[in-house]
Amino acid sequence: MFRLLHKSGCSTGILARVFCVAAMLLTPMAWGAQDKPAAPAPPAPDNKPAEFVGSGTCQACHEDIFNAFQKNPHQLVEKDKKRGFENNACESCHGRGSKHAESLSAADIRNPAKLKPAETDKICLTCHLNQPTHVGRLNSSHAKNQVSCVACHSVHKNGPNGLVARKTADINQLCANCHTDVWASFQKPYKHRVPEGAMSCVDCHNPHGSFLPRSIQTTNANEPGCFKCHGDKRGPFTYEHAPVRLEGCGACHQPHGSANPRMLSRPEVRFVCLECHSNLPGPTAPANGTIGTVPPGLHDLRSPRFQNCNLCHQKVHGSYVSRDFFK
Template sequence: MLNSQFLSAPPLKRGPRGGGLSLFLFCALAGAVLAAAQSQQPAAPKKATLVGSSTCQACHEEIYTAFQKNAHAAVDKDKRRGWEGKACESCHGPGSIHAESGDKKDIVNPARQAAAQADKMCLSCHLNQATHAGRIQGGHARSQVSCVSCHPVHKAEGSQMLLTKTGEINQQCASCHPQVWAQFQRPYKHRLPEGAMSCVDCHNPHGSFLPKSVRTVAANEPGCLKCHGNLGGPFTYEHSPVRLEGCTACHVPHGSANPRMLTRHEVRFVCLECHFNRPAATPEAAAPTLGGVPPALHDLRNPRYNNCTICHVKIHGSNVDRALMR
C-alpha cells in the first residue's frame, strides 16, 4: 500500500520554456573557454637529438680542426660507445636545438657548469684511470676547481690533454698559486722556472693520500724519494723526523735561502728546533748545551759547534752509528 504522503505531494513545476537551450549554451561556452585555455599553454619542450660533429664544424671550424689532433678525437671513431661521428656531442650533449637557434643556452658547456657537474661528465669515462682515483675527494675538487679548469680539451695535444710544454704547465699552476710560485724566486730552489721540471712531478693535481696533494712513490712515501731515494731509508738507526714528519720537517721544497733548501738559513737552527737546551738542575749546568748534562759536549758558545752536520754527517739515518756520525 502506497504511503499517503507521496500521494498528496504537489506536482512538479516545469521551468520556463527555453531553459534546456540555456543550459546547452552554457555548457558549450564553458567547453570553448576550456579548450582555448588549453591551447594557450606552452607546448612540451622539444627534445634535442644528435646531429653529428660535421654539423658543429659548420660554425666551429677552428675548434673542430684543433680537436682532430688530440686524444679525444678518437671518440669520433669509437663504435663501442655509440659516439661514432658525434664526438662533440659526447661531452656537449645532443645539439639539434643549439644548431637551429645558435643560442649558447641550448647546449651543455662544461666550462660554465659547477665543478661537480662538469667533473661528472669527465669522470664518466676517466674515473677508472689510476691517476684520477682521488679526484672526487682531492683538494682541487673541494675547492670547486673542475677538470676543464686545467685541461683544455679542444686544443691540447698528446695523451695527457694538458698544455704541451713543461713551462706552460707551471704557468697554469702559478695562475692559481702565485704565492707558491713566488717561492721559486729564492736563491736555492727546484728548477721549475728554468723548465727542468714541473709542478706535477711532485704534486698529483687529481688528489693524493698525502697533504697538499703530494705524489706518493710507494706505501705513501712522499714523491721526494723518486729522486732522493737514497735518503729515505729504511736505516738501522732512523732519524725520527724523516720517518714521522717527512722531508718538509727540515726542508722547504719550493725555495729557500739555504743551499740545502732548509727551513732556516743555518743548519744548526733547524736542529735546535728539536734539540733545544733542557732546563738545568744547577747553575753550573746552565751553559747553552744540548742536553745540559756534564760533561757538556755541545757548548754552543764554541764556534766548533756552529754546524751540527760536521760531525753528524748521516743526518737522514745511519746503518752503523746511533749518533748518525757515519
C-alpha cells in the same frame, strides 16, 4: 526609435523600453565577441628527450673546432662503444644535441665551461676518474677550491704540452698564474731550478690530487716524489729519523726556495735540529746524542765545536749502522 522598438516586439512601457534598448545595444557586441576567432593556445612544451645527432651534425656549424678536435686525444671518444659515445664525441661532453641542432639556441646545449666546477668535473671524470693519476681529484685542493678541469685544460685544442690551456704552453707558468707566492720563492738563492726549465711543477706535484698533503707526487710505493731524484735518502733504514719518516722532507727543507743553503728552513743546521732537540733533559741526562738543551750533557752549544750538529751526525735522513746517525 520607439517605432523600431514597437516593431521589434518591445512593449511601450518606459521600463520595458529601457531593457529593450539595452538588449539591442549589447546583443550585437555579444555577437561580435562570438564571431571573433579565439587566440591560439600556446604550444605544448616539448617533453621529448633530446637524442644523439652525431659529431657530423656539429661540424656543419662548428667546423673550426671540429677540425682541431681531430688532432686531440679526446677524439678517441668517437670509438668509445662502452659508454655509448661512438660517433658522438662532441655530445659526450656537451650532452645530446638534437634540440640544439633544431633550435640553434645555446640554451639547448650543455657548455661545461659555464657550469659550476663540480658539475664540469663530473663530466670529465666520467672517463678520467679511474685513471691512476686522477684518483685523488675529488679530494684535491683544486677541487676544494672550486678550480675545475677546464681552468687548466683546453678540451678542444692541442698544444706543445698536450691539453694545457690559458694561452701558454708552459706548465710552470700556468701554475704560477695562481700560485704567485710559490713562484716568488723560486727567486731565492737556493731553490729547485723550476724557472730555468730544468724541472717542472708536476715533477713534484700531482695537480689532479694525491694522497699526500699539498698534492705531492707519489712514487710507486706511495712515497713522496722527492725520492725519484733523492733515492739515497729513501730507506728504509735500520735506524729511522722520525721527522723524516713521518713528516717528510718539508720538516727541515723549503723545497720551493730558501735563503739558506740546502734549502733549509733555518739559517744554520743546528737551529733546525733544535726545533725538536731543545725540549729534552738537561745536563744530568745521559749523553746519547739526542739532547739539545743549553747546556746539555756533554753538548755545550756555547762551544763552537758543538754548533755544527752534522759534523758528527751526518746521516740525519736515516742510518744503517748507528742509532745516533753517525757516519
